[in-house]
Amino acid sequence: MSNSSTPSDTCLADDLSLGRKNRSRPRVKAAMHRSIARFLSEKELVFGLLDGFGSPLNVIFPENISETIERFKTVYKQRQLQGRIFYTSKPNKSLALKKQASCYDVGLDVSSHGELVKALSAGFHPSRIEATGPKNLDYLVLGAQQDILINVDNMTELQKLVELKSMLPSDRKIRILVRLDGFDGGPVKFTPQDSAFAIPCKEAPAVIEFLERHQESLDFYGFSFHFNAGDYIRRPGAIETCLELSFECMNRGLKPRALDIGGGYRIRYADDQDEWNSFVEELKSSVLGDRDSLSWNESGLGFRKEDGVLKGAPNFMEHYHANDGHEDFASVIDTPLHKFDGYSAARILSESLMELYIEPGRALLDQCGITLSRVNFTKSSILGEQLVSLDMNRTNLNSTQLKLMTDPEIVFRSDERQACEKGVMYVGNLCLTHDMIQYHKTFPDLLPQPGDAVAFINTAAYQMDFAETNVLEQRVAEKIAVVEDLNGRLRWFQDINYNPIALKLGN
Numbered sequence: 001m002s003n004s005s006t007p008s009d010t011c012l013a014d015d016l017s018l019g020r021k022n023r024s025r026p027r028v029k030a031a032m033h034r035s036i037a038r039f040l041s042e043k044e045l046v047f048g049l050l051d052g053f054g055s056p057l058n059v060i061f062p063e064n065i066s067e068t069i070e071r072f073k074t075v076y077k078q079r080q081l082q083g084r085i086f087y088t089s090k091p092n093k094s095l096a097l098k099k100q101a102s103c104y105d106v107g108l109d110v111s112s113h114g115e116l117v118k119a120l121s122a123g124f125h126p127s128r129i130e131a132t133g134p135k136n137l138d139y140l141v142l143g144a145q146q147d148i149l150i151n152v153d154n155m156t157e158l159q160k161l162v163e164l165k166s167m168l169p170s171d172r173k174i175r176i177l178v179r180l181d182g183f184d185g186g187p188v189k190f191t192p193q194d195s196a197f198a199i200p201c202k203e204a205p206a207v208i209e210f211l212e213r214h215q216e217s218l219d220f221y222g223f224s225f226h227f228n229a230g231d232y233i234r235r236p237g238a239i240e241t242c243l244e245l246s247f248e249c250m251n252r253g254l255k256p257r258a259l260d261i262g263g264g265y266r267i268r269y270a271d272d273q274d275e276w277n278s279f280v281e282e283l284k285s286s287v288l289g290d291r292d293s294l295s296w297n298e299s300g301l302g303f304r305k306e307d308g309v310l311k312g313a314p315n316f317m318e319h320y321h322a323n324d325g326h327e328d329f330a331s332v333i334d335t336p337l338h339k340f341d342g343y344s345a346a347r348i349l350s351e352s353l354m355e356l357y358i359e360p361g362r363a364l365l366d367q368c369g370i371t372l373s374r375v376n377f378t379k380s381s382i383l384g385e386q387l388v389s390l391d392m393n394r395t396n397l398n399s400t401q402l403k404l405m406t407d408p409e410i411v412f413r414s415d416e417r418q419a420c421e422k423g424v425m426y427v428g429n430l431c432l433t434h435d436m437i438q439y440h441k442t443f444p445d446l447l448p449q450p451g452d453a454v455a456f457i458n459t460a461a462y463q464m465d466f467a468e469t470n471v472l473e474q475r476v477a478e479k480i481a482v483v484e485d486l487n488g489r490l491r492w493f494q495d496i497n498y499n500p501i502a503l504k505l506g507n
């Protein structure tokens with residue numbers, strides 16, 4: 001772990017007295033669960049695993065998903081809501097995390113045939129699985145055969161399911177949800193966003209007629225929608241429309257019993273709000289030329305200077321939120337709905353005896369994983385930036401698509417490290433230009449050296465294995481699950497060998 005010397009303080013004073021540009025060293029400490037901090041403090045274990053399984057290495061903390069599931073369940077309990085949390089498995093391939101979740105009263109939301117097969121093998125009974133996403137025939141057939149709740153994306157899927165029903169040996173109907181989008185915002189004005197997913201709301205009348213005609217084949221559970229993290233403005237209107245359509249379906253003799261409001265709840269990546277805000281301010285001043293650059297090739301990370309003025313918007317997520325994911329969720333279902341006399345979705349659902357389904361992915365994976373890499377070497381870039389080259393690449397962190405802005409933790413193999421005078425940029429092992437692990441500079445106290453370990457925190461959601469490839473025959477990371485045993489010692493398992501029930505049985 002980095003120590004706390006501050007070699008920059010004197011440099012900063014010198015720079016200011018000489019009237020040079022501001023060279024302060026902004027930090028963004030990652031929010032870190034105590035289990036992760038403890039693991040990183042056990043140096044022998046960290047280096048033993050890296051030596052044994054190679055770099056990069058993803059370390060999963062399956063027990064942390066249990067804590068978050070409990071928090072989401074409390075939101076249901078406090079509002080006396082019935083329904084189901086479907087853990088969206090798409091952001092991470094770990095089997096350990098699915099097995100851990102399967103020990104709780106939650107379902108699993110899968111989005112491909114392969115994920116469905118994995119869900120069944122992780123211990124989820126078909127009655128607990130929901131199938132979302134665009135579906136090929138293999139996915140539809142297996143879903144229908146296994147009595148999975150199929151969240152229909154389009155009319156072709158609906159028609160195929162009716163055809164399929166006649167080929168199934170049993171009498172049971174195929175259980176479906178229907179995903180909608182293109183909601184009218186009512187008094188709230190927003191720029192409509194196009195989407196490849198869902199059936200447009202204006203086609204809802206045709207859908208309802210179809211459902212009426214095929215009641216013998218399809219058991220209609222209700223409507224659903226999903227918006228991405230941060231997209232809160234569109235949710236109240238979407239909830240209102242789905243509720244109105246559900247009540248209309250009931251009047252017409254259909255039996256919708258649930259509303260599915262999808263996922264999209266956020267994670268707090270940064271530990272401290274002031275630190276995060278001042279990092280963003282420093283980045284902006286660097287773009288305006290008021291300090292040395294903080295981004296690779298002065299890209300500005302979405303900001304730019306035009307006619308002396310700052311323009312643009314960050315191309316990275318907001319890393320600090322006052323609310324955790326379950327609080328985000330609570331605020332969505334507690335929002336007053338103007339079409340329902342200011343009653344909240346929570347109240348309307350519980351009074352109508354309808355169930356609430358949600359599909360959190362990212363939020364349930366908060367603090368569930370880190371990505372470790374060995375340092376290969378350090379050097380200066382052509383323009384004089386301090387580079388730290390890692391034995392991992394951008395696909396191992398999905399860094400082209402998702403920028404992780406928190407400072408990685410460094411585990412030093414030895415104490416003999418020199419003060420790090422400048423900010424460093426982490427680059428990867430691909431023989432390609434711009435294999436950036438992070439596109440911005442961070443400021444460790446000590447300069448890492450070959451063999452040291454660098455740990456990126458909170459990478460389980462969409463980062464560690466979402467876009468990972470063995471490009472240029474570089475490796476994809478192994479996954480290791482780490483848990484505390486009954487005696488308080490850390491135990492590790494290869495991801496596929498982790499079994500929380502066997503552990504509880506004392507194995």
Ligand SMILES: Cc1ncc(COP(=O)(O)O)c(C=O)c1O
Pocket residue numbers: 088090091109132133226228229262263264265359360361362363
């Ligand atoms: C249909 C659906 N549900 C749930 C999710 C999970 O979203 P998040 O990880 O933002 O909670 C996604 C993610 O893309 C999705 O497409």
